Every structure is written in C-alpha cells, then in structure tokens.
Amino acid sequence: MxxxxxxxxxxxxxxxxxxxxxxxxxxxxxxxxxxxxxxxxxxxxxxxxxxxxxxxxxxxxxxxxxxxxxGRKVKVAVICGNDKLSEAKSSGAEITGSEDLINEINSGKVNFDVLISTPDMMAKVGKLGKVLGPKGLMPNPKLGTVAKDIKSTVEAIKKGxxxxxxxxxxxxxxxxxxxxxxxxxxxxxxxxxxxxxxxxxxxxxxxxxxxxxxxxxxxxxxxxxxxxxx
CATH class of the missing domain: 3.30.190.20 (Ribosomal protein L1/L10, rRNA-binding domain)
Structure with a gap:
C-alpha cells in the first residue's frame, strides 16, 4: 500500500x-x-x-x-576532578560535578545532550556504560568528549x-x-x-x-x- x-x-x-x-x-x-x-x-x-x-x-x-x-541549543554536562570544578562551572556547561554527578547519572538521571569527562575521571565514568552507552552519550576520545581543556571543548560544542x-x-x-x-x-x-x-x-x-x-x-x-x- x-x-x-x-x-x-x-x-x-x-x-x-x-x-x-x-x-x-x-x-x-x-x-x-x-x-x-x-x-x-x-x-x-x-x-x-x-x-x-x-x-x-x-x-x-x-x-x-x-x-x-x-540552530539547536545543546545542554552540556562536565565530569571532572574537584580541582577542575571552577573551570567547568565557568566554561558555559549547564551541569558540572565530580563523583556526585557520576552517582546521579548512575541512578538514571540523564538530563543533558553531551557529556564531557576529563581523562583522569574516565576510570570512574566507565561504570556508567550501561546507562550512557545505549543513549550514545559515553565520553569518547575520538569524539573529543574526553578532554583536558574543558573550556575550549564546551565552547566548540556550543558553537556547532x-x-x-x-x-x-x-x-x-x-x-x-x-x-x-x-x-x-x-x-x-x-x-x-x-x-x-x-x-x-x-x-x-x-x-x-x-x-x-x-x-x-x-x-x-x-x-x-x-x-x-x-
């Protein structure tokens, strides 16, 4: 038909x-x-x-x-160590955190479009695979979402x-x-x-x-x- x-x-x-x-x-x-x-x-x-x-x-x-x-507004979350939280909060990301944010996501609270992680946090972020993997939100070095420079990464995502x-x-x-x-x-x-x-x-x-x-x-x-x- x-x-x-x-x-x-x-x-x-x-x-x-x-x-x-x-x-x-x-x-x-x-x-x-x-x-x-x-x-x-x-x-x-x-x-x-x-x-x-x-x-x-x-x-x-x-x-x-x-x-x-x-033309689409993107909500960005950043997971980083406590020493980087100030940089993350001033980067333009809507959501920032360390182990507290990891625990939130692990409980099923996923209210962002892109997740960035600093390299030093990836060992802990790895346990979120079952939550983030099916949604295509797992930070990935190839996609630039595992990054040391939080500010420039957030800016690039926000720009397009x-x-x-x-x-x-x-x-x-x-x-x-x-x-x-x-x-x-x-x-x-x-x-x-x-x-x-x-x-x-x-x-x-x-x-x-x-x-x-x-x-x-x-x-x-x-x-x-x-x-x-x-």
Missing part, C-alpha cells in the same frame, strides 16, 4: 522531479520556497554511502564543526560541533541548520560536513565512497544534489 501524504505535502511536490539533480545553491533556494510549516523547519542532508556495515572498520562515527551551528554517524543501513542523515539560515550559512555548514565525510573514506573501500546526497526540509520533499557541483 502506498503511503498517503497530506494535502500540504501533495501540493509541495506537484511538478517536483525527484530524479533531477541540482547544484547546491539551487537546491537550497528551491527547498526554502517549499517550506511553509508553522514551526521552524530544519534543512537536512542525507548521504548514501558505499560501506558495508557488517565490517566494523567501515562504520562512520566522527565529529564535524558546523561554522554556523545547526556535532557528532555524525551512520544509521543501521550505513547511511548518514543530519541537520545542517534551520531553513531560516541564510543560503551562505547553510552552504558553509553543508560543505564542512561534506569535507569531513569525504576524508573519512575507509581504506578498504574501492570506488566512490559517497554514492549520492539529498537535501530536504523537515516536512518537505528531497532534492538530489549534483555531486560535481560541490
């Missing part, structure tokens, strides 16, 4: 050619004209990648710094550092900002993601790493990007 779309969506896709590839600037402009919801929509990028999810060395998980952020990772099908979807962002801001954010993803191509992959990329708004149609134009 085919999926039934709303009248709003049906009107948006009228005359829309899903097979036509557009250059990045054209795609952004066109999608903006098709955004008419009552809430601020996001502009989303979907990367279809040539990877084998069964091979762990091909799983993509890293971070990218969006130069203009993605986000984690990107493949889904169960080996593809990558993420927000590159709000539709209300300027074309330039959305383009800069997209290119930052594209550059990072391109550099993450696993050594074992032959041929193209990125098969195709689509842009869409939260509630709108998708547009296939012309890769040669990026």
């Amino acid at each position: 085919s999926k039934k779309h709303s009248k709003r969506y049906t009107a948006l896709i009228k005359g829309h050619d899903k097979t036509k590839e557009l250059a990045l600037p054209e795609a952004i402009k066109l999608l903006k004209t098709k955004s008419n919801t009552k809430f601020p929509e996001s502009m989303e990028a979907i990367f279809f990648l040539n990877i084998d999810k069964a091979k762990t060395d091909q799983n993509l998980r890293t971070v990218v710094d969006l130069p203009n952020g993605n 550092r986000i984690e990107i990772k493949c889904d169960k099908d080996g593809n990558l979807g993420l927000s590159i900002g709000k539709v209300k962002f300027s074309d330039k801001e959305l383009s800069e954010n997209f290119k930052s993601v594209y550059e990072v993803v391109s550099k993450e191509k696993p050594a074992g992959i032959k041929g193209n790493f990125i098969n195709s990329i689509y842009l869409s708004t939260t509630m709108g149609p998708s547009i296939k990007l012309q890769l040669s134009s990026i």
